[in-house]
Amino acid sequence: MSLEILVATILTIITAATPLVFAATGELITEKAGVLNLGVEGMMLTGAVTGFATVFFIDNAVLACLAAMAAGMLTALIFAFLVLGLQASQVATGLALTIFGIGLSALLGQNMVGIAYAGLPKLYIPFVSDLPVLGPLLFNHDALVYLSLALPLAVAWFLYRTRAGLILRAVGDSHDAAHAIGYPVIAIRYMATLFGGAMAGLAGAYLSLSYSPMWVENMSAGRGWIALALVVFGTWRPWRVFLGAYLFGGITILQLHAQAFGIAVASQFMSMLPYIATIVVLVLISRDPTRIRLNAPACIGKPFHPAA
Amino acid sequence: MHKRAFIKVLSGTLAAAVLATGPVSAQDPTKVAFVYVGPVGDHGWTYRHDVGRKAVEAEFGDKVETTYVESVAEGADAERVIRNLASKGNDLVFTTSFGYMNPTAKVAKQFPDVKFEHATGYKQAANLATYSARFYEGRAVIGTIAGHMTKSGIIGYIGSFPIPEVVRGINAFTIAMRKVRPDAQVKVVWVNSWYDPGKEGDAAKALIDQGADIIAQHTDSPAPLQVAEQRGVYAFGQASDMRAFAPKAQLTAIVDEWNYYYVDRTRAVMEGTWQSQDVWLGLKEGMVEIAPYGDAVPEDVRAAADSVKQAIIDGSLHPFQGPIANQAGEVVVAEGETVSDKDLLGMNWYVEGVQGELPK
Numbered sequence: 001m002s003l004e005i006l007v008a009t010i011l012t013i014i015t016a017a018t019p020l021v022f023a024a025t026g027e028l029i030t031e032k033a034g035v036l037n038l039g040v041e042g043m044m045l046t047g048a049v050t051g052f053a054t055v056f057f058i059d060n061a062v063l064a065c066l067a068a069m070a071a072g073m074l075t076a077l078i079f080a081f082l083v084l085g086l087q088a089s090q091v092a093t094g095l096a097l098t099i100f101g102i103g104l105s106a107l108l109g110q111n112m113v114g115i116a117y118a119g120l121p122k123l124y125i126p127f128v129s130d131l132p133v134l135g136p137l138l139f140n141h142d143a144l145v146y147l148s149l150a151l152p153l154a155v156a157w158f159l160y161r162t163r164a165g166l167i168l169r170a171v172g173d174s175h176d177a178a179h180a181i182g183y184p185v186i187a188i189r190y191m192a193t194l195f196g197g198a199m200a201g202l203a204g205a206y207l208s209l210s211y212s213p214m215w216v217e218n219m220s221a222g223r224g225w226i227a228l229a230l231v232v233f234g235t236w237r238p239w240r241v242f243l244g245a246y247l248f249g250g251i252t253i254l255q256l257h258a259q260a261f262g263i264a265v266a267s268q269f270m271s272m273l274p275y276i277a278t279i280v281v282l283v284l285i286s287r288d289p290t291r292i293r294l295n296a297p298a299c300i301g302k303p304f305h306p307a308a
Numbered sequence: 309m310h311k312r313a314f315i316k317v318l319s320g321t322l323a324a325a326v327l328a329t330g331p332v333s334a335q336d337p338t339k340v341a342f343v344y345v346g347p348v349g350d351h352g353w354t355y356r357h358d359v360g361r362k363a364v365e366a367e368f369g370d371k372v373e374t375t376y377v378e379s380v381a382e383g384a385d386a387e388r389v390i391r392n393l394a395s396k397g398n399d400l401v402f403t404t405s406f407g408y409m410n411p412t413a414k415v416a417k418q419f420p421d422v423k424f425e426h427a428t429g430y431k432q433a434a435n436l437a438t439y440s441a442r443f444y445e446g447r448a449v450i451g452t453i454a455g456h457m458t459k460s461g462i463i464g465y466i467g468s469f470p471i472p473e474v475v476r477g478i479n480a481f482t483i484a485m486r487k488v489r490p491d492a493q494v495k496v497v498w499v500n501s502w503y504d505p506g507k508e509g510d511a512a513k514a515l516i517d518q519g520a521d522i523i524a525q526h527t528d529s530p531a532p533l534q535v536a537e538q539r540g541v542y543a544f545g546q547a548s549d550m551r552a553f554a555p556k557a558q559l560t561a562i563v564d565e566w567n568y569y570y571v572d573r574t575r576a577v578m579e580g581t582w583q584s585q586d587v588w589l590g591l592k593e594g595m596v597e598i599a600p601y602g603d604a605v606p607e608d609v610r611a612a613a614d615s616v617k618q619a620i621i622d623g624s625l626h627p628f629q630g631p632i633a634n635q636a637g638e639v640v641v642a643e644g645e646t647v648s649d650k651d652l653l654g655m656n657w658y659v660e661g662v663q664g665e666l667p668k
Contacts, residue, residue: 008517012510019506102379106347113349116534116553212505212531214553217347218379219529221504252507256514259497260464262664271500 007136009257014145015211017249019044019203019220021148023227024234024241025155026199031231032159033192034172034299038094039079040200041224042101047072047201048208049105052112052215061120065144065205072201073194075101080193084186087303102218112215119213120144144206151199156238168192172297175304185304200224229278235285236295248273338578340364340570341398342376343389345405346503352528352547353502353564354378357404357427359548360566367571371578382407387414394419400577402570403427405502406473412436423582425573428473430653432586439569442590443473444480444652445620446562447524448627449591449598450544451481452616453559454522455488456609457542464515466508466525466532467498470667472655474526480627481524482661484616494662495520505531516541522559533558542604549599560613561599569595588649592621628652633660 030037051068079097082088120142129139159165170178175185234241255270342361346354361374380389386408393401400423403412409429416424416436424436454463467474482494497511509531512523516539523543525532533554536543545561576582589595601610619625628647631639635658
């Protein structure tokens with residue numbers, strides 16, 4: 001493998017992993033607060049179409065990303081209202097949110113199919129970006145890629161180094177205890193769910209503005225589900241989730257390259273690998289109760305009824 | 309006894325009612341339903357079928373009522389959707405993906421009065437017709453263009469699933485390309501999806517990184533063309549004219565043209581002349597069309613492509629005309645022979661010039 005191909009491969013892996021990092025890290029925070037939102041795919045698509053529409057009408061990439069985040073949050077708000085406000089089943093509501101998001105985004109995007117966009121600008125730093133190998137690898141991405149690298153750092157710091165993070169984890173681990181001490185469980189879960197929505201929206205924006213800069217229906221093609229799987233795969237730890245995203249992105253891209261090289265790989269097998277890996281991790285961690293207790297939020301998916 | 313008599317009377321009444329409504333039903337709109345594998349906004353395969361559906365509406369106005377169900381997964385779920393459409397009183401149901409074959413055949417058996425049309429399959433029944441387009445004829449035309457336009461001699465080809473339909477396209481493309489440029493090679497990457505813009509784009513990137521300077525695809529989204537445009541290489545649109553996504557990169561596109569067929573078959577149902585059939589139509593009948601050439605295609609290449617197209621239309625050229633060698637270089641189709649339709653429909657081997665192994 002020549003150096004150029006290696007660099008090109010890594011670049012492609014980065015673009016494939018970035019949307020997964022956003023969506024999975026957002027979902028991680030949601031789940032850490034004890035809320036299971038299966039609607040990631042729907043929120044991603046809503047974000048993708050909103051981001052694309054914004055760039056199309058206003059032509060401002062920053063606004064487009066913000067609008068996508070807002071759209072993701074708005075969709076998450078519907079979910080939060082149903083499961084936190086009305087105590088609806090989180091699993092059923094999450095699934096419904098995915099279906100809703102697919103339909104809504106298709107409806108909103110009806111008139112935007114077939115429009116091309118050049119893609120988010122790359123952050124070009126004179127001289128440094130032109131360095132061989134390191135230049136393209138490190139210094140020639142769009143802003144969202146750098147943001148996706150900073151995100152796990154920020155989230156890990158928030159969860160394990162701040163008081164607010166501790167409270168969020170407490171809410172996810174024992175909402176009754178957190179409530180008894182006087183923390184607003186529902187409000188915290190609302191915020192965590194909205195954060196998850198914002199990140200899913202941003203993941204969608206990355207899809208429609210950078211990864212394949214256009215709007216076509218259902219363009220996330222299952223990435224929301226992979227993001228959900230990644231949270232489990234990473235056992236609810238930000239860096240492991242991040243590594244998981246790169247691992248899955250990497251496997252996908254490497255098998256494409258392997259095929260182009262003429263190496264026979266069972267591409268069907270590769271396509272199901274993320275899901276198999278998730279099942280394996282689930283089996284492994286469920287055999288080890290301490291590990292679950294350490295990372296998995298104990299109250300995930302459980303409705304909270306504040307004691308009267 | 310009573311019960312049985314009652315049922316007899318009831319069924320008699322029903323039959324009478326059906327008979328009675330028979331002539332009147334000419335006034336009722338003919339109901340035509342479509343099952344799509346992707347979203348209508350995919351700008352590719354499904355989009356073109358939906359254009360066909362709209363053509364039916366435009367032709368017959370309020371004499372027809374069309375419905376569609378999009379993004380229906382191939383397999384068990386499809387059966388539920390098709391049965392649902394059949395039981396809702398549709399007169400004609402088009403199922404537009406290969407994977408709907410068994411579900412369609414099963415439901416067709418249960419609803420003998422409903423007419424079914426399955427695209428790209430091979431199972432027929434008295435009320436189940438099949439139709440397909442000879443896309444490989446279009447692929448011979450774009451293969452000719454690729455042979456003229458490639459500099460590196462490496463063409464990247466993005467495949468969906470290794471089924472005969474796709475393999476046939478790869479082979480037709482490669483044969484035509486190597487008639488122009490005998491040393492050119494086709495690299496195939498399978499993405500295991502008909503529609504995943506991100507992954508299709510990634511496959512295009514991988515192929516371009518490995519030296520391909522032209523991208524062809526047998527998947528449904530315009531993402532590979534967009535990648536080609538960004539990377540400054542050429543590409544061919546798939547199923548519909550995708551020039552909007554790649555104004556410089558798109559050399560031309562193979563366009564699926566279902567309009568006439570859907571209008572004809574709907575008319576046949578209306579007039580009561582519908583019969584089961586198995587048709588496989590191509591450039592000649594206009595079911596496969598070649599989009600206008602991109603600006604990058606020079607005059608002599610246009611002329612070469614046009615002459616291949618014309619030769620296929622007038623029958624003087626068959627895209628699978630011998631001699632054809634397999635990957636090992638052995639001539640498997642002798643000079644003067646052509647591959648039969650039956651062999652084309654089951655094609656599961658690569659011709660010489662395709663790199664890599666065909667996944668089984």
